[in-house]
């Protein structure tokens with residue numbers, strides 16, 4: 001399968017727009033220095049909403065090949081939804097990707113699979129690519145229910161989507177117990193769940209859809225751990241939190257082939 005690996009930096013609720021521009025400029029210079037081939041390993045950043053316009057200006061002005069996107073989106077199109085941001089607004093800002101159902105949204109903002117499904121559908125309608133996040137908590141992992149749990153989350157998140165839309169999707173598997181904890185799942189742990197998800201895509205849609213969808217691993221990924229994770233046959237990249245705020249770490253993750 002010719003799936004281009006994707007390294008996506010989720011900045012979470014960090015960096016004002018000035019800091020965002022500094023970080024992105026340094027990242028771009030660092031990758032340029034190394035003659036990074038963006039066709040070979042795609043790189044994206046997911047800033048807070050308030051930074052996206054500045055990121056767009058810098059990316060366009062410098063003709064950067066780094067892509068960018070948002071961490072969340074509204075399920076509504078427009079209107080009286082105070083505080084919400086629509087997929088069309090994100091499209092206008094040149095976003096490529098939008099996270100749907102990050103575990104922190106599920107945990108702190110009560111996002112259900114149905115909400116994640118609605119968000120993914122809105123993102124696709126706007127011509128953008130959802131990064132649909134799934135993952136199990138520690139109790140489920142200890143009870144050996146992790147593959148089933150994640151596959152069920154995928155079923156719920158993708159219900160009603162057309163196969164040709166699903167083909168474009170990115171999925172991120174992030175075991176909740178490994179996020180921001182320094183606890184990385186082993187490469188085999190990541191492979192097991194990600195292969196399970198790909199198997200389900202094959203059953204629900206088709207082998208060719210399953211073969212097209214990129215599935216990332218996320219949870220305390222660092223330069224030191226990325227190689228082992230990327231060596232797994234079904235892992236197509238990483239969703240990086242903490243380490244994406246450090247230029248050298250994130251550039252090192254993007255350069256895992258070095």
Ligand code: G3H
Pocket residue numbers: 010102174178179180181182218219220221239240241242243
């Ligand atoms: O979206 C990113 C993940 O939540 C991983 O975060 O790399 O800080 O563990 P982390």
